[in-house]
Amino acid sequence: MNSWVHQSMKRDFQRTIAIVNNKGGVGKTTSALNIASGLAMRGRKVLLIDIDPQANASLALLGPDVLNLPTSIYDVLLEEDKPLRDIITPTLIKDSIWFLHIRT
Ligand SMILES: Nc1ncnc2c1ncn2[C@@H]1O[C@H](COP(=O)(O)OP(=O)(O)O)[C@@H](O)[C@H]1O
Ligand SMILES: [Mg+2]
Numbered sequence: 001m002n003s004w005v006h007q008s009m010k011r012d013f014q015r016t017i018a019i020v021n022n023k024g025g026v027g028k029t030t031s032a033l034n035i036a037s038g039l040a041m042r043g044r045k046v047l048l049i050d051i052d053p054q055a056n057a058s059l060a061l062l063g064p065d066v067l068n069l070p071t072s073i074y075d076v077l078l079e080e081d082k083p084l085r086d087i088i089t090p091t092l093i094k095d096s097i098w099f100l101h102i103r104t
Pocket of ligand 1: 023030056
């Protein structure tokens with residue numbers, strides 16, 4: 001691991017990592033899932049946010065049950081009084097990765 005990343009992870013502060021590329025199929029979702037897992041394995045608490053309507057990360061972390069969840073980040077974006085905390089979902093990797101999912 002790059003030493004700058006290693007040093008910054010030792011400190012106790014919140015960091016946001018955005019994985020963005022216009023092109024599809026270049027490994028954004030794969031990178032996001034693996035970075036989230038790697039950070040969780042190093043003891044960090046991770047909130048993974050999926051705002052891609054393809055919902056591949058949502059499906060990978062929550063399985064097909066994601067299709068039955070009543071609300072998603074879609075509702076937070078559209079409804080003024082819908083707080084983000086209402087849709088944070090624990091994942092199978094309990095106490096390490098929480099999730100903001102999107103409804104497909
Ligand atoms: N480092 C990699 N080496 C080989 N295949 C990869 C790698 N990263 C992603 N893939 C594969 O490439 C495809 C697209 O990856 P994905 O993460 O879904 O891209 P994106 O989210 O940018 O659309 C998937 O089938 C994934 O398994
Ligand atoms: Mg993707």
